Amino acid sequence: MPKARKPPLPKPQQLLLVEGKNDQHVIWALCEQYNLPETFSVEVPGKEIDRGGIDAILESLKLRIKQPKLQTLGIVVDADQDLRARWQAVRNRLMESGYQTIPTVPPPDGWVYTQPDKPKIGVCSLKRGSSFT
Numbered sequence: 001m002p003k004a005r006k007p008p009l010p011k012p013q014q015l016l017l018v019e020g021k022n023d024q025h026v027i028w029a030l031c032e033q034y035n036l037p038e039t040f041s042v043e044v045p046g047k048e049i050d051r052g053g054i055d056a057i058l059e060s061l062k063l064r065i066k067q068p069k070l071q072t073l074g075i076v077v078d079a080d081q082d083l084r085a086r087w088q089a090v091r092n093r094l095m096e097s098g099y100q101t102i103p104t105v106p107p108p109d110g111w112v113y114t115q116p117d118k119p120k121i122g123v124c125s126l127k128r129g130s131s132f133t
Contacts, residue, residue, distance in 0.1 A: 013072070015067075015072070015074070016042045016043070016075075017044075017045055017073070017074065018076045018126075019044070020078075026126065027076070040072070046059070054089065057090075058090070061075075062093070065097045072122070073120070073122070074124075075090060077090065077123065083125055084105065086106075087123070094121065098118060101115075106125065110124030110125070111123050
C-alpha cells in the first residue's frame with residue numbers, strides 16, 4: 001500500500017467531500033498510485049468535531065455550493081450502507097440548492113452534472129474492497 005499523502009493545500013476552486021478519514025486516505029492513495037496532480041482538496045466535513053459521515057456532508061452542502069470561486073464539487077458516499085437512501089438524501093439537498101435533472105437512482109458509474117451559474121457537481125460511491133485497476 002502506498003504511503004499516505006500529505007493533505008494538499010486548499011484549492012477552493014476544486015473540492016471533493018468524503019464521509020471520513022479512511023475515505024480521505026483512500027482518495028489520496030489513489031491519487032498517488034495514478035500520479036494525479038494535486039488540483040483539488042479532499043475534505044471531511046465535520047472532522048473538526050470528530051463527526052464526519054453523510055449527515056455532515058449533507059449539512060455542509062448548501063454552504064459549500066455557495067462558496068465563492070468554487071468551480072467543481074465532488075461527493076464520495078459510502079456504498080457499504082444503504083446507497084439508495086444516501087443518493088436520495090444527496091439528490092434532495094442538491095435539488096434544494098437549485099440543481100435540476102438529477103437521476104432518481106444512483107448511476108453505477110457515478111454522476112457528473114453542469115448547470116449554468118452553479119459549480120459543476122459529481123457524485124460517486126466508494127465500496128469497501130472495490131478494485132480501482
